[in-house]
Amino acid sequence: MSGDTCLGSALCPAAGHKPKAGGIKGGSLGNKYVRLNVGGSLYYTTVQVLTRHDTMLKAMFSGRMEVLTDKEGWILIDRCGKHFGTILNYLRDDTIALPKHRQEIKELMAEAKYYLIQGLVDMCQAALQDKKDLYEPVCSIPIITSPKEEERLIESSMKPVVKLLYNRSNNKYSYTSNSDDNLLKNIELFDKLSLRFNGRVLFIKDVIGDEICCWSFYGQGRKLAEVCCTSIVYATEKKQTKVEFPEARIYEETLNVLLYETPRVPDNSLLEATSRSRSQASHSEDDEGFELRDRVRRIHVKRYSTYDDRQLGH
DSSP: OOTTOOOOGGGSOOTTOOOEEEOOOHHHHTTOEEEEEETTEEEEEEHHHHTSSSSHHHHHHTTSSOEEEOTTOOEEEOSOOTTHHHHHHHHHHSOOOOOSSHHHHHHHHHHHHHTTOHHHHHHHHHHHHHHHHHHSOSOOOOEEOSHHHHHHHHHHOSSOEEEEEEOGGGOOSEEOTTHHHHHHHHHHHHHHHHHHTBTTBEEEEESSSSSSEEEEEEETTEEEEEEEOEEEEEETTEEEEEEOOOHHHHHHHHHHHGGGOSOSSOOHHHHHHTSOOGGGSOOOGGGTTOOGGGOOEEEETTOEEESSOOOOOO
C-alpha cells in the first residue's frame, strides 16, 4: 500500500462517537504507519514523513500538540483532504508537480500556509506569478452584443471610452478597390491605440451596428465625437462604397478624450475645449439655450462624393 492511499469514506468515524484527545510520540512509532482522516479523506503515512520538516504536522506528531482520534484510531485533522496527498508527497521528496490550473494552485497554497510548509508556499507563489506573466492579457476589449450592454458599459466606466464599429456586411453596394485595405487599417489602428492607452481608456468593439466603419468617443458617460469612415461614390451607372482611413483625425479625438480622465463632475472648461466653438455655426433663437455639453462632433470623411453635378440626398 502506498503512503498516500486514500481509503475512502467507509472508514470515517461513526456518527455519535466523540473523538478523544491523545498524544503521539514520534520516537515510539518511528517508521510505523499512522492513519489520518483529513476532512473525510483517509491516508496512511509514517511519523517520520510527518516530522521531516519544521511544520505544524511535526508539532502534532512529535508530542508537542494533542491530536484527536476516533474510536478506531484514525487521527482527525479538520481540513479539506483534496490536496493532502500532495502535501505528503512534498514532505517526502521536497518537491512536487504542481497542478496546472491557477485555482488549484491557490487551494494548495492555502493548505500549505495552514500547515506552515513555507517551501511549498514559495513554490505555489512562484508558479502563480509565472502563470500571471504568461497568460493574463495586457488588455481586454469588450465586444458589444446588444445596445443595452453598450449603454451599460459606457455609463459604468470611470474612464473615457473609444468605440470602433465595423460591420462590412452592412453594405449593399460594391466596395472601391482600396476599401478593404482601409477597413483593415482602421482595425489595426484600434488595436494599437488600445495597447498604448491601456488602463487610461476603455476600448470597445461593435460588430452589430448599422454603420460600416465608425469611431465614437465618450467622456464622463456622454458621446463627444464621431468619425464616420465611409462614403458613397457615384461612378458610371453604379454606386460604390468607399472606406477612408482618417488616421490623424482618429488620433486627435483619442487624445481629446484623455481630457476626461476626471471624476464625473461638470467641468465646463474641458467640455468647451473639446466642443465645437459657437462661432463656427449659426444659431437660431431656439439654439440660444443649447448647452455645449450636449454637442457631439460628427466628422464624416467625404460622406458623399460624385463624378457629376446631380443632386444627392441623404
